[in-house]
Amino acid sequence: MNKPLRRIAIFCGLLVLTLLIRDNWLQYVQADELKEDEHNRRVAIERYASPRGDIIVDGKAITSHATTEGDFKYKRTYKDGAMWAPVTGYVSQAYGATQLEAIDDGILTGNDDRLFFRNTLDMITGEKREGGNVVTTLNAAAQKAAYDGLKKQGAKGAVVAIEPSTGKILSMASYPSYDPTTIAGSDNAAGEAWNRLQKKNNPDDPMLNRALREVYPPGSTFKVVTAAAALEHGLYKSADEKTDSPLPWTMPGTTTELKNEGNLPCEDATLREALRVSCNTVFGKVGYDLGNDDMLETAKKFGFTEEQFVPVRSSASVFSDDMNDSQVALSSIGQYNTAATPLQMAMVTSAIANNGTLMKPYMVDALQAPNLDTIEKTDPEEMSKPLSADNAQILQSMMETVVKDGTGTNAQIDGVTVGGKTGTAQHGVDNSENPYAWFISYAKTDDGSSPVAVAVVIEDENAVRDDISGGGLAAPIAKDVMEAVIDSKK
Amino acid sequence: MSSTTNPSTHHTSTIGAIGAPSRRNTELALLVFAVLIPVFAYANVGLAINDEVPAGLLSYGFGLGLLAGVGHLVVRKFAPYADPLLLPLATLLNGLGLVAIWRLDQSELLQDIKQAGTAAPRQLMYTAMGIALFVAVMIFLKDHRVLQRYTYISMVTALFLLLLPLVPGLGKNIYGAKIWIQVGSFSIQPGEFAKIVLAIFFAGYLMVKRDALALASRRFMGLYLPRGRDLGPILVVWMVSILILVFETDLGTSLLFFGMFVIMLYVATERTSWIVFGLMMSAVGAVGVASFEPHIQQRVDAWLDPMREFMLSRANQVGHSEQAMQALWAFGSGGTLGTGWGQGHSELIRFAANSDFILATFGEELGLAGLMALLLLYALIVERGVRTALAARDPFGKLLAIGLSGAFALQVFVVAGGVMGLIPLTGMTMPFLAYGGSSVIANWALIGILLRISDTARRPAPAAPANPDAEMTQVVRP
Numbered sequence: 001m002n003k004p005l006r007r008i009a010i011f012c013g014l015l016v017l018t019l020l021i022r023d024n025w026l027q028y029v030q031a032d033e034l035k036e037d038e039h040n041r042r043v044a045i046e047r048y049a050s051p052r053g054d055i056i057v058d059g060k061a062i063t064s065h066a067t068t069e070g071d072f073k074y075k076r077t078y079k080d081g082a083m084w085a086p087v088t089g090y091v092s093q094a095y096g097a098t099q100l101e102a103i104d105d106g107i108l109t110g111n112d113d114r115l116f117f118r119n120t121l122d123m124i125t126g127e128k129r130e131g132g133n134v135v136t137t138l139n140a141a142a143q144k145a146a147y148d149g150l151k152k153q154g155a156k157g158a159v160v161a162i163e164p165s166t167g168k169i170l171s172m173a174s175y176p177s178y179d180p181t182t183i184a185g186s187d188n189a190a191g192e193a194w195n196r197l198q199k200k201n202n203p204d205d206p207m208l209n210r211a212l213r214e215v216y217p218p219g220s221t222f223k224v225v226t227a228a229a230a231l232e233h234g235l236y237k238s239a240d241e242k243t244d245s246p247l248p249w250t251m252p253g254t255t256t257e258l259k260n261e262g263n264l265p266c267e268d269a270t271l272r273e274a275l276r277v278s279c280n281t282v283f284g285k286v287g288y289d290l291g292n293d294d295m296l297e298t299a300k301k302f303g304f305t306e307e308q309f310v311p312v313r314s315s316a317s318v319f320s321d322d323m324n325d326s327q328v329a330l331s332s333i334g335q336y337n338t339a340a341t342p343l344q345m346a347m348v349t350s351a352i353a354n355n356g357t358l359m360k361p362y363m364v365d366a367l368q369a370p371n372l373d374t375i376e377k378t379d380p381e382e383m384s385k386p387l388s389a390d391n392a393q394i395l396q397s398m399m400e401t402v403v404k405d406g407t408g409t410n411a412q413i414d415g416v417t418v419g420g421k422t423g424t425a426q427h428g429v430d431n432s433e434n435p436y437a438w439f440i441s442y443a444k445t446d447d448g449s450s451p452v453a454v455a456v457v458i459e460d461e462n463a464v465r466d467d468i469s470g471g472g473l474a475a476p477i478a479k480d481v482m483e484a485v486i487d488s489k490k
Numbered sequence: 491m492s493s494t495t496n497p498s499t500h501h502t503s504t505i506g507a508i509g510a511p512s513r514r515n516t517e518l519a520l521l522v523f524a525v526l527i528p529v530f531a532y533a534n535v536g537l538a539i540n541d542e543v544p545a546g547l548l549s550y551g552f553g554l555g556l557l558a559g560v561g562h563l564v565v566r567k568f569a570p571y572a573d574p575l576l577l578p579l580a581t582l583l584n585g586l587g588l589v590a591i592w593r594l595d596q597s598e599l600l601q602d603i604k605q606a607g608t609a610a611p612r613q614l615m616y617t618a619m620g621i622a623l624f625v626a627v628m629i630f631l632k633d634h635r636v637l638q639r640y641t642y643i644s645m646v647t648a649l650f651l652l653l654l655p656l657v658p659g660l661g662k663n664i665y666g667a668k669i670w671i672q673v674g675s676f677s678i679q680p681g682e683f684a685k686i687v688l689a690i691f692f693a694g695y696l697m698v699k700r701d702a703l704a705l706a707s708r709r710f711m712g713l714y715l716p717r718g719r720d721l722g723p724i725l726v727v728w729m730v731s732i733l734i735l736v737f738e739t740d741l742g743t744s745l746l747f748f749g750m751f752v753i754m755l756y757v758a759t760e761r762t763s764w765i766v767f768g769l770m771m772s773a774v775g776a777v778g779v780a781s782f783e784p785h786i787q788q789r790v791d792a793w794l795d796p797m798r799e800f801m802l803s804r805a806n807q808v809g810h811s812e813q814a815m816q817a818l819w820a821f822g823s824g825g826t827l828g829t830g831w832g833q834g835h836s837e838l839i840r841f842a843a844n845s846d847f848i849l850a851t852f853g854e855e856l857g858l859a860g861l862m863a864l865l866l867l868y869a870l871i872v873e874r875g876v877r878t879a880l881a882a883r884d885p886f887g888k889l890l891a892i893g894l895s896g897a898f899a900l901q902v903f904v905v906a907g908g909v910m911g912l913i914p915l916t917g918m919t920m921p922f923l924a925y926g927g928s929s930v931i932a933n934w935a936l937i938g939i940l941l942r943i944s945d946t947a948r949r950p951a952p953a954a955p956a957n958p959d960a961e962m963t964q965v966v967r968p
Contacts, residue, residue, distance in 0.1 A: 001757055001758070001760065001885060001888050001889075002880055003760065004756050004757045004760050005757055005876060005879050005880050005888065005892055006880075007756075008753055008756070008757060008876065008892055008896060009873070009876040009880075011753075012869075012872045012873075012876065012895070012896065012899040013869070015899055015900070015902075015903040016865055016866070016868065016869040016872070016899070016902075016903075018903070018907070018912065019865050019902075019903060019906050019907060019910070019912070020862055020865055022907065022910050022911075022912045023821075023853070023858060023861055023862060023865065023910060024858060024862075026818065026821040026822060026853075026910055026911070027821050027822065027824055027825060027826065027853060027857065027858035027861065028825075028826060028858055030822055031821075031822045031823075031824075031825045031826070031858075032822075032825075033822065034818055034819050034821070034822020034823065035819075035822050035823045035825065037819060037822075039797075039800065039815075039819075040819040040822075040823065041819075041835065041838055042819065042823050042835050042838075045835060070599075071599065071835070
């Protein structure tokens, strides 16, 4: 009987060999794939096993952490979470991470490859892994001014402020907002908070980052882009030459007259005067005279039609490339298809204030290792040059007139030169929905440099459909933000 | 362990060298390691989880040491020539199992869902009961050939045990497999005991019938085809296995019993045709049943696509379980060297984490290296069992030893293969490692019987036989 016994022994050996091969397949060949599978809870357990690094504004952390029950040890907490939510995004044990928290997740959790050497060292010395910090460009005072201003209005809206000379984002507020701390955990409370914040349960959609992700018709604020196009393409050479602008003006190819808001002195008005009182006829005609291609070229140079990464992605602002004459005319006064994110309009303002050079907007100044060594520093970068320095200064003087004795007087600041433009955009079928009140502006110090450019948009049911509302509702917020930036520089 | 002085007969093939050293001191030395390794592992778990050496270290080490010591003394007294490796191997596996069970007891998640918490003390108690049964086998089973007398009683007992889970009110359905019975607060898996009793029956039966089954056959295409009426026994066992599969819906148990029978039949008859028949019949049976039994189908689906099964379970689909995928993640997360004792997250498997799925804990925390070592420990047990079968001088002993070791190997393969996703999951448990009284107690009895057979095999022959011819009758065919 021993021959079959030996064969059975070989058979049993093969059984064990099969198991060993399978084990090698699982724990060696497939190990990494299984280990890093998104559904493998260990990934999340590891992720929340140590406190996350912080997001820093003006040298102070706007984030912190708390311990939680269960197998996730730490959760994120936020100071003034609602105010900072458009900057930070959220990171939740149950719902993942978005925006800055997601983009710089590697640094914040300490898993980034650039921390590899340190992590390996920690593993040997038995130190616990730590996360690094994300240092932002934001200005706490400006952010507070922006958020408080929106909150006081109580209407949906957003503010973006940029430092024109560098592209640093100083303020990015959205209202209504949400406190990401409430959804940071994985308990029932977090789940309920999450459900309450979802758009289907909350028509205000508080988790929408309006500063980056919502496009609004820019209305009359777009006229500065049209004016820039007119100067750049040589249609008009100065702010004070008479334009060829009939009143009333019937849009080419239609029988529709383009209307101004009220009885404005727009016939053959200079660009300065037309911007001051916000003539639709003048800028509509300018856009028509330039044509779709020239308008699009200038709009693109300001950043239209492209998503921006600051590094959080913003929606692409819209200026169409296939319009007929009347559509170009309407688009040139910020209507028809034209739509812009608040970030986009802040970029437009910032380029004008920076003498025609558009700096790439960014909000992460540096990434720090856990011991505060700088791992990566963002340097200001020129993005494009939408208009020449001379033309930029012409446009600046026009915008300063708007604030001095035009529709934007609410933005005046004592001892500071301010240039701006109001806007009210109608939307909805037959303009049935609430109009948007816009204000874009910059401040200029005595040496001619500009510390801040800002764009404010408010969706307000009380806004009347004229430019006054842009000046009335949005301009005071812009003013507060600019003041906050100027004060913090002193 | 001295006497190599007996120069007596040179037998042809048996390895149980006459006058071989008893190797009891080797066993004792190995047992010291088999107790120390789990004790260190236990300390390791405590340090990893609570940053302190666990309070129960001494009593635990003492308990395991005492049980191993009792086992050793009994073997020394009643089976001095028994195989020296089996007892230490079983002790080591049992000890490591206790550590892993205690480690899972510390998991708050498993405590919350009542899957662990006080399992380790109970398992220690089961181990004591297992050793007690082992001691009883050693003391009362003076010669394994006695078991031959109980061939048909064994058959009845085995059928009774196998059918117990089907008795209404007694049987318990755990995740679809009906292989448990509930007595008071105890869950018992009668299949574990049936495994041994069936081996006794098959050995006794085949010893008598082997000639008829082996010789009366026709040759066809290089295979010896058995006569129709000789197909009877294998058909009956096959039918019973199919019935188990259909009514107890457990592929593993069914495969184990049928496989054990085919192995013993092959050894008894030396006819390869039985293996071919066996493989064909199990394939037909498994595929046939799987085609209409939803629970088996679901196990197969879960095996083919564990991720889909995980998603269905997450979507709260009734009857689906995320265990299979969780086990794979546990293995993968362990990687080559593992996370170290107490630092993995195998508790995520939740249900049966410390029983059916305990291998995943070893895989995650000891890694590929540790798990391969563990599988080799099992391989060693099987190897010692097969060696015992080779050494045994009587056909009944040979058949019983190969039946028990073959079943042991099949069980290890079916359970480990199931947990590692090599084959569909079954409801059986890893011998000695897994939490569960039936398994521990039955497997200690199995080791006891193997030790008894090996003792008989290696025991020096009684002084020079009176009649040399009589000795010749002991020669076993190579």
